[in-house]
Amino acid sequence: MDVVVARIGKAHGLRGEVTVEVRTDAPQERFVVGRSFTTDPAQAGPLRLRSVRDHNGITLLGFEEATDRTAAEALRGTLLVADVEEDEDDENAWYEKDLVGLRVLTVAGEEVGEVAGVDSRPAQDLLVVRLASGREALVPFVEALVPEVDVEGGRVVIDPPAGLLELDEG
Incomplete structure (x- = not known):
């Protein structure tokens, strides 16, 4: 691949x-x-x-x-x-192309938006989420904040702390 x-x-x-x-x-x-x-x-x-x-x-x-x-x-x-050969043994590894376009929901089931990309940073990757408003939010791509990635089901579940999705609002 x-x-x-x-x-x-x-x-x-x-x-x-x-x-x-x-x-x-x-x-x-x-x-x-x-x-x-x-x-x-x-x-x-x-x-x-x-x-x-x-x-x-x-x-x-x-x-x-x-x-x-x-x-x-x-x-x-x-x-x-x-x-690169896909490593089928690593269930916690995803490629950006697999994630882009997936629906993003909170753990409570609320629609947030969709994955627009992954921003690779030295410390950790950030999930770029296009919110319903059209604005983008960056969510640290760590298990505590992104507890579930279901590529086959077409969704990513996030557990954002209060205010994370409202950062940078005018």
Whole structure:
């Protein structure tokens, strides 16, 4: 299955390295020198990994196809796509494509909206919920706040603390 594992950020240095927004729980398995990635948009790739390193908590990648800063800058915003086998044993792992469009309900059964995406952050993922009002709310994607994900049933159940869905209201 094709899965987005990173989004390329800004160029770093003069030798073609780029920062990346990691979108995988297993970067040490996905980012291995010699591995090739397809890209979105497709005209940017495929890209073959020539270097991987950590720089003060930021993952830096170098690609054989981008050996200078100009080439690295041209990759900014590109999504890296890897062919990943689904692990059927992990019942608590979902891909963003599986979640987008699911109905979001509270534990009390109240309709909240629908999943618009997943915002991957260094500390934890955030569930992006499009509320009935059209506004978006960010819900930390942790079991205490998202106790149930039922992809087959087309729903996500959340248990938001008071005020979470009202944050940022004008």
